[in-house]
Amino acid sequence: MASADQESSEQAGFDGARARMRLRVPSVAERVAEELRYQLAEGFLVPGSKLTEATIAEDLGVSRNTVREAFAELAAERLLLRQPNKGVYVATLEAGDIHDVYTVRRAIEVSSIRAGGSPERIAAVRAAVDEGKRAAAVNDNEGLGSANQHFHGAIVALAESNRLDTIMAQILAEMRLYFHKATMNAHFYSDWLAENEQICAALEAxxxxxxxxxxxxxxxxxxxxQTAIHGD
Amino acid sequence: MASADQESSEQAGFDGARARMRLRVPSVAERVAEELRYQLAEGFLVPGSKLTEATIAEDLGVSRNTVREAFAELAAERLLLRQPNKGVYVATLEAGDIHDVYTVRRAIEVSSIRAGGSPERIAAVRAAVDEGKRAAAVNDNEGLGSANQHFHGAIVALAESNRLDTIMAQILAEMRLYFHKATMNAHFYSDWLAENEQICAALEAxxxxxxxxxxxxxxxxxxxxQTAIHGD
DNA sequence: ACCGCTGGATTGTTCAACAATCCAGCGATC
DNA sequence: GATCGCTGGATTGTTGAACAATCCAGCGGT
Structure with missing residues (x-):
């Protein structure tokens, strides 16, 4: 997702008329990266575990060189950690990293919301809130989680900055990786809804x-x- | 610089006693990336120009595959733009990108300075101001420019967040690439010094x-x- | 318990090949 | 004369194999 969108010049206020075609076939390396991203988000690859080039190459039926390219991409997104001459490992968040991640989030989320945003973007925030409510109604924990991520993504999107968007996307991917489903019990989601609603209302007003x-x-x-749970 | 530092767990409050060894030999791909970064910052590679894999590989005496890895790294940093099946080009900043970049800077710089910082970090900001003064004293325009970058880097460093630091480093690299020496006349630097001094003083107080x-x-x-100059 | 060695496994890098794609040029056609 | 379609060359995308460099676990010697 980081290197996928290079339409930085493509302003948001574009007429739907000249819709961009985007029928690009992603390269093999990108598909490998995508697959790994999926497995990371899904928790199939636990933080700290090692990924051997040859194994992955064989599993996915691609060349070792291609796997390497995918590794480079994911390492740049901090999802993988490359240790020279030793191998690549699924990234792990230490105690300090939690603070680090939240420092970034405070910087870009708060700054984005303080600057307001166009009505459409605000509507997107509202949509994420509603998405959360629907998920809660059917006790869909997983849906609740992603709704919350959409909510915070939508807040950053208020700023209409491609760079902030990709930064936020990376941060969210990191959090997905570490604060995995297994670690989040339902009680986590308890306050979210009400709070998101409150924030959204203030924004709309x-x-x-x-x-x-x-x-x-x-x-x-x-x-x-988070710090309380993932001890330090 | 982006993927080089993986000591996220290395807290700042470390005793100087156990200094880290860092005698790691950078891989060839990293050195290629470093060389390209240098040529980009120095303006040898003009924005928009195309980089052919075979050419660079031969020039630097490395394999085409290695060049590819370096390209991937720089593309992830937005210094190069990869257009599938066509080639990689030196990134160009469009009118919208200028606003984009400054949006990121506002978010992370202001947030960092508002949170204050340890005395040592504040001292680093002061050091950058002094560096600028010294450069101004001898009319060193280039030194003045990098001093200003150090200043803003030091401000972000107040937050003590590795992630914010690398984000800022990338943004600064982007700006170096585009707002190159050639484009910046002396009059740009005129206000900086006084203003940096003022900001630093307020911070210290x-x-x-x-x-x-x-x-x-x-x-x-x-x-x-910047928008006024690089037309829109 | 410490030391050095050694062998196997994995990564780093190169090379050569081929497929896929793009692009400029050049006729053919209406 | 502009458009279309083709074609050939250049460049990228991907592969597979090879070899060098490095790490690591195990083992034996002291």
């Missing part, structure tokens, strides 16, 4: 300062929770 | 809000200047 404060408070609390 | 406001104002003005 144009109370940007308040929205920012609420979001900041949420992030701080969330960091505390 | 603990007036974080004021420091943030000053920095924000600077970034906004700088964006305007």
């Amino acid at each position: 144009g109370h940007l300062e308040e929205a920012g404060d609420l979001l900041l408070a949420y992030l701080n609390r969330s960091e505390q929770q | 603990g007036h974080l809000e004021e420091a943030g406001d000053l920095l924000l104002a600077y970034l906004n003005r700088s964006e305007q200047q």
Whole structure:
């Protein structure tokens, strides 16, 4: 997702008329990266475990060189850790990294929401909130989780910055990798809904300062929770 | 610089006693990437020009596959643009990208300075200001430019977040690439010194809000200047 | 318990080949 | 004369094999 979108010049306010064609066939290396990303997000590859080039190459039926290219891509996204002459390992988040990740989130999320956004972008935030409500209604824990990620992604999208979007996407991928389904019990999601609703409402009402404060408070609390669980 | 530092667990408060050894020999691909980064920053490779794999491979005396790995790394940093089946090109910043870049800078720089920082980190900011003054004293335009980059890098470093640091490093590399020496006349540097001094003073005095406001104002003005020059 | 060695496994890098794709040029056609 | 279709050459994408460099576990010697 990082190197996939190179339409930085493609402004958002484009007429739907001249819709871009995008029938590009992703390269093999990209598909390998995509597959690995999927397996990482799904938890098939546990943090810290080693990925051997030859094995993966054979499993996916591609050349070792191609696997290497995919590794490079994922290493650049911090999903894999490359240790020279030793191998690549699934990234692990240490105690310090949790703070690190939340520092980034505070910077870009709060800044994005404080600057407001176009009505369409705000509507996208609202949509994510609703998505969460629907998931909660049917007790879909997994759906609840991704709805929350959509919510925070939509907040960053308010800023209409491609770079912030990809940064956020990477951070979310990192969190998916580490705070995996297994580690998140239902009680985590308890407060989200109400809080997201509150933030979204403030945003819609144009109370940007308040929205920012609420979001900041949420992030701080969330960091505390995570640190408490993944001990340090 | 992006994938080079994987000591995310290495907290800042480390005793100088157990200094890290770092005698790692960078891989060939990394050295190729380094060389290209240098040529990009130095302006030998103009934005938009095409880089042919075979040519670079021969010039540097390495294999085409290795060049490819280096390309992947630089493409992930947005310094190169990979167009599938066509080739890699030196990245160009369109009008919209300028706003994009500054949006990121506003987010992470302002957020970093508003949170303050340890005395050592603040001292580093001060050091960057002094570096600028020394460069100005001898009319060293180039030194003045890099001093300013050090200044803003030091501000982000206040947050003590590895991720923010690498993000900022990439952004600065992008700007170096585009706003190259040739394009920046001396008059650009005119205000910097006084303003950096002011920001730094506010920071040292603990007036974080004021420091943030000053920095924000600077970034906004700088964006305007850049947009004015590199037409839109 | 410490040391050095050694062999096997894995990564790093190169090379050569071929398929897939793009692009410029060049006729053929209306 | 502009458009279309083709074709040939150049470049990228991908593979497979080979070899060098490096690491690591195990083993034996002291």
